[in-house]
Amino acid sequence: MKFDGLDKNRLPRHVAIIMDGNGRWAKLRGKSRIEGHRRGKTSVRVIVELSRKIGIRFLSLYAFSTENWLRPHDEVDALMGLLQHYLIAEQAKMMRYGIRLLAVGDRSRLPQSVRRTLEQVIEATRNNGRMTVVLALSYSGRDEIVRMARQIARAARENRLDPETIDERMISAQMDSPEVPDPDLLIRTSGEMRISNFYLWQIAYSELYVTPTLWPDFREQEYLQALIDFQRRRRRFGRTDEQLVDTAPSVLEAGGSES
Numbered sequence: 001m002k003f004d005g006l007d008k009n010r011l012p013r014h015v016a017i018i019m020d021g022n023g024r025w026a027k028l029r030g031k032s033r034i035e036g037h038r039r040g041k042t043s044v045r046v047i048v049e050l051s052r053k054i055g056i057r058f059l060s061l062y063a064f065s066t067e068n069w070l071r072p073h074d075e076v077d078a079l080m081g082l083l084q085h086y087l088i089a090e091q092a093k094m095m096r097y098g099i100r101l102l103a104v105g106d107r108s109r110l111p112q113s114v115r116r117t118l119e120q121v122i123e124a125t126r127n128n129g130r131m132t133v134v135l136a137l138s139y140s141g142r143d144e145i146v147r148m149a150r151q152i153a154r155a156a157r158e159n160r161l162d163p164e165t166i167d168e169r170m171i172s173a174q175m176d177s178p179e180v181p182d183p184d185l186l187i188r189t190s191g192e193m194r195i196s197n198f199y200l201w202q203i204a205y206s207e208l209y210v211t212p213t214l215w216p217d218f219r220e221q222e223y224l225q226a227l228i229d230f231q232r233r234r235r236r237f238g239r240t241d242e243q244l245v246d247t248a249p250s251v252l253e254a255g256g257s258e259s
């Protein structure tokens with residue numbers, strides 16, 4: 001596949017996606033919501049593969065929010081099953097192509113078997129350096145911030161930390177994936193103009209891209225369109241056009257460094 005119109009020198013380093021619209025996709029076709037999630041899994045495969053080919057270094061996928069636990073049991077079970085199948089099926093490809101898997105979110109709420117598979121794939125792929133896929137599972141931005149605050153408060157109580165030394169870098173470093181830089185581009189499918197508790201701290205200066213396309217229909221052309229759109233943006237980071245630079249002020253950068 002050719003990537004016409006895409007400037008390989010100005011790619012977002014980190015793309016984050018709120019994968020929404022599986023249920024609506026299914027409803028439009030008179031199918032069950034679970035069928036929609038199944039089709040959504042294919043989109044995940046396509047987008048991971050294309051990201052790798054294009055040379056995206058970090059890809060975050062919002063797969064299941066803490067609020068999604070409130071959905072009907074059948075749907076939650078099916079999503080967990082699909083997730084486990086995905087991990088098992090994709091591990092070999094991750095090894096072949098140098099893809100490292102990370103997860104953000106409260107893993108303790110995941111079913112044991114899913115958690116075990118997840119941790120096994122994370123461990124197996126930990127030295128892969130070509131690209132990092134971050135799965136947000138049982139994740140919410142506020143939950144992550146609460147867990148971060150607890151860790152910092154604990155360190156202060158135990159005199160391991162002087163509160164006056166807390167800065168943005170330290171907070172970034174206490175988040176679930178400190179080695180991942182903040183997203184440059186945040187995509188949401190299915191047209192909803194909201195963040196739904198995804199990365200809150202991390203998207204301070206992310207470029208937003210919302211498409212009405214439902215996640216199961218979000219494939220190559222749609223993704224390239226989002227990347228091309230991103231490359232047309234002027235990221236000012238608070239400065240004026242005349243001062244334009246292409247990078248965030250250091251204070252806004254993620255605490256970690258790129259691998």
Ligand code: IPE
Nearest residue numbers: 019020021022023024063064
């Ligand atoms: C996104 O699709 C998948 C998850 C949130 C797990 P939805 O299931 O939210 O689909 P809609 O929004 O109902 O169409």
Ligand code: IPE
Nearest residue numbers: 018019020062063064065196
């Ligand atoms: C956001 O989608 C969460 C994921 C994509 C995992 P939702 O479908 O849960 O979001 P709302 O409820 O429409 O805000």
Ligand code: MG
Nearest residue numbers: 020021022023
């Ligand atoms: Mg939805």
